[in-house]
Amino acid sequence: MIGKIRGLMKEAGIYHKMLILITLLMIVSFSLYWIALKYVTDLYDRQMYERTSQVLNSSALGIENQLREQEGLSFRVFSDEQLQRSLAGLKLESVTSYQKAVQRKKIMDRLTAIAGSEKFVYSIMVIDPERHILIGGNRAGLAQDLQTELMTIAEDADGSNVWYVGSDRSLYAVRQIKSFSGTTFPRDDLGTLIIRFRKERIMEDYVQSGGDSSHLIITDGSKIIYPDHPLIPEEEIADELVRSESYGLTTVGGSKYFFTRVRSSDLGWTYLNMTPYDSMFRNISFVKDLVTIIFVLILLIGIALGVKLSRSITRPIEQLIKKMRKIEKGDLDNLEEQSLGEVPRTSQTEVEHLQRTFKMMIQRIRELINQNYAKQLVIRESELKALQAQINPHFLYNTLDSINWLAKVNRQTQISQMVEALGFLLRSSLSDGTSLITLKSELDIVHSYVTIQRIRFEERLDFQLEVPDEYLDALIPKMTLQPLLENAIHYALEPRIETCHIRIIVEESAERGGGLDIRVEDDGPGMAPEFLTELRGGRIQTRGKGIGLSNIEERIKLTFGSEWGIRIDSEPNVRTAIHIRIPYRQGEDEDV
Template identity: 55%
Template sequence: MLIRKYKSAFKNVGIHYQVIGLISLLMLVSFAIYITVLKNVFSIYDEQIYKKSSQVLTMSSIGIESQLKEMEELSFKVVSDEQIQSYLSQLQDDSSAYEKLVLHKKITDRIIAFAGSEKYVYSMMVIDQERNVMVAGNREGIPETLQNDLVALAEEYDGSNAWMLGGRGFSLLSVREIKSFTNATFTLENLGTLVFRVRIDRIVDDQVQDAGNEGQLIITDGKDILYPQEPLLTESEMLIEMNNDKLYSIDSYEHGRYFAAKFRSSYTDWTYFHITPFHQMFERITFIKSFVTIVFIFIFVLAILFGTRLALSITRPIDRLIKKMRDIEEGDLDKLEELALGTVPSSPQSEVGLLYRTFKMMIQRIRELINENYTKQLLIRETELKALQAQINPHFLYNTLESINWLAKTNKQDQISKMVESLGFLLRSSINFDNQLITLGSEIDIVMSYVTIQKVRFEERLEFTIDIESYLENALIPKLTLQPLVENAIHYALEPNIEPCQIVIIVRENQGVITIFVQDNGPGMDPEFLKQLSEGKVQTLGKGIGLSNIEERIKLTYGSEWGLHIESEPNIKTSVQVRIPYIKGGELDV
């Protein structure tokens, strides 16, 4: 009952007193919590440091060893690559020096393809049976004695991955023997040795968890320090820590007193150390404790002094705004904006200022909505009228063409009738946007309608043929792909000449790829012009669908690996090749 009584009284008082009461209560509660926490902070200080160090060690070692496992998987992927297996097997045969040089180049190109996208691979090397070294990445040479050690280590592990220190500059060597196990032969014959030079420093920098500026991660294999280049511990101090059975300890070293936690990996047999300066952290916490206490008391006093002013700065503008709303409640719309413009608070970006501005914008928006609604009604009527006109125009054109066709048939003008029918078919196909993909047979029908019209114009000068197997007619192709190519052939090959022009469409399918050739025996293009055309530097004279438009639609439909290719020989021929995947009608949702 007492709590309900105080809660009800708190709700009934004004915002001014509520703000002061909340500020005082929050400050007192916060100060009590702070004192309680401060009493226990030193008792859990060592435990927190240990947990932090253990977390850093665990997460860092997991991340580092995960990357090392990925490097191991990459090495298996390289040694099992069919091309590398084939090239190394060919090197075993009695080949000429030139053939071996070519095979070395192919192997180098292949491992470049593997190493190019690997962030942590400093270099990748393949050593064949004759101790020839093929390198991808950094071409730092390997001493002959080290080569022998690498080959011996790979043979010792018999196809498994082995790790070896690089001997300089934070590099770790992944070594694996390349055995023959292609699909044709499974002899497990030794073909060579694969060596990765892995940047252990980059792996650590990317994978190590945030240790701040107060600690350092050290990695050692028991003999050498792998990371970092300048560790906080000397080699003798590191040896002492290695022999210490405790997982963490607080010891004094050459550079000061540190908290040291360690973790030994079962995967690499490495030891991870996290070294944290102990006195530095303790002094910082002591300073923060004293500083925060003083600041907290100062803030508490200021909060009480300025609480009243803050509350008044909130309540006074709200009271004025409430009064304006009550004045507007009985006013007409023409006076709303004028009354809303009253005095704006001095801090327009505060919540109260935003409330004033929102109220003003609300009044302005009411007037704008009235005008906008009237304008939209006029726009809707105009749009409906234009839509009706857009429907009437094509139907009128189709009806007119049908009338001309009927009149031509009545007067036995078969040639005119065919042209009108072809033109009507072309118009319907061009205006119909229902399907962006049509069958190859439908696309050829559009081309034949266009050729029918052009044959009337050019007569025997135009020789047009199509070579396509019947089962390919159901393949899907972007609409209006071939007709613009035939139109270009007529425009650039037939029109400038008086001699007959042969235009041929050839359709072939091979392993799920359809290649369409649109060829003509026109004047062709020289190599320089063809290069500029492929780079988009030539401004063509046509006003229809250009080659770039066709290629862009093909790439958008099927992907960037598909498109157009142009081949031309001056005064002999021009061939435009369209490459698309073989997709039957109905297999793709168009």
């Protein structure tokens, strides 16, 4: 079967081959599109699940952390020395009614002071042994049946804090007050503590929305804690709570929702996030359908164009081949004239376009020959100007030699050393910066620069070289180390009055790829991490006017490749180290 298909393909004309090929390519592309679309859709689903779950966990963690802090408030009120003393005084038989009234007034004042300093507290209530309700904060009281229920809950907890949600969705912390001395809890009951919290403030501060259409629901299993007026009916919320899955798709009220559920291990509360499916996927579904329609249209148009293309390709191209063979034997002047023949001015087909392009190629070759000739003239003129430009530097060298001779005659040793070092530096920097020299030659430039700076800074400059002899023949771009040494003196030595230690260290690189690690290190003020990040990103314009780090790194990359370059390490007020990574290539001074 496969053999027959191959035979038919060989015998088929260009038209049928092109048509079959284009059709197969379009079908394969369409199949890959569907696979990619399904993968992206599934990936988007998983990301939505993960995002809503993260938001839900973050909200639950924030709320419960705050509630744990409020448990601490409950304990502080419980163990307050003034409240303990006043409540204990109410139980004494010798206390008069007036004295009890005074003690209750003290308790209410204390509760008011505590409630006023707490952002999330609505009111603090204490029910004393005689069932008097003492309130601090908002004066709203409690219904008799709620009061009885809370006292029963507190009594069952035996001094532990209990969270309670009322029928009006109010949030309470309840605990029985016992006499407290140090860390011991005798069995003497002093009353009941009830703290009502501003639940809406806690939720506003710690509930993170998963979007404008998301619904966050918090329940303790029997009552809805948040929100006060849920948009989803409570009976349908109860159905979602008994599901075994922690997230997935569900239908509520005829609408699809993404649900994500998290259960608290501390309070036993359940956090449920419901996000409408249609609002989440309306745009992506529209885009998916639109792209599918467009792709089908492209498939049909592509097949139609393939038919037309196949028909146009069947035109003979032997004429172009014959012309190219003739051109191979002729001279360039006649080639251009021959290429003009039989080429329509308005080429439409690929073959005709190829003929026209061939003609343009011949013309371009002629232009390149002319341009190359002109460039050679410019290069020779530039070389002449470069030779003429060396007259002024030689005049400067002769002047420096005269100054040096005069300094020696007058026994000015330091002036003589500085002039000799300056002359060497000028000769070294005469090239355009693209040459390779040995590490030994580069260190000679460094020595000349250090000679000048040591005379300037005297004992304030402590310069050391740690360069093994076997690396002295390594090739390095010229004027690489001197600018880094100049930066170290400018930024580390000049701003300080004490001695600055500067070292140049050469060793094998421990990083991937090997090579040499040449480090210029100083104990100057260093750089802050933020400044160092900006500098590495090239977003800092330094104050210097010489050869900068970017210039050095660019020359290294152009010379050795993009994997080599500069790395900066710095610790504020400790050190700065510039690492130069280059391959270990041995040789002599050369130009590249």
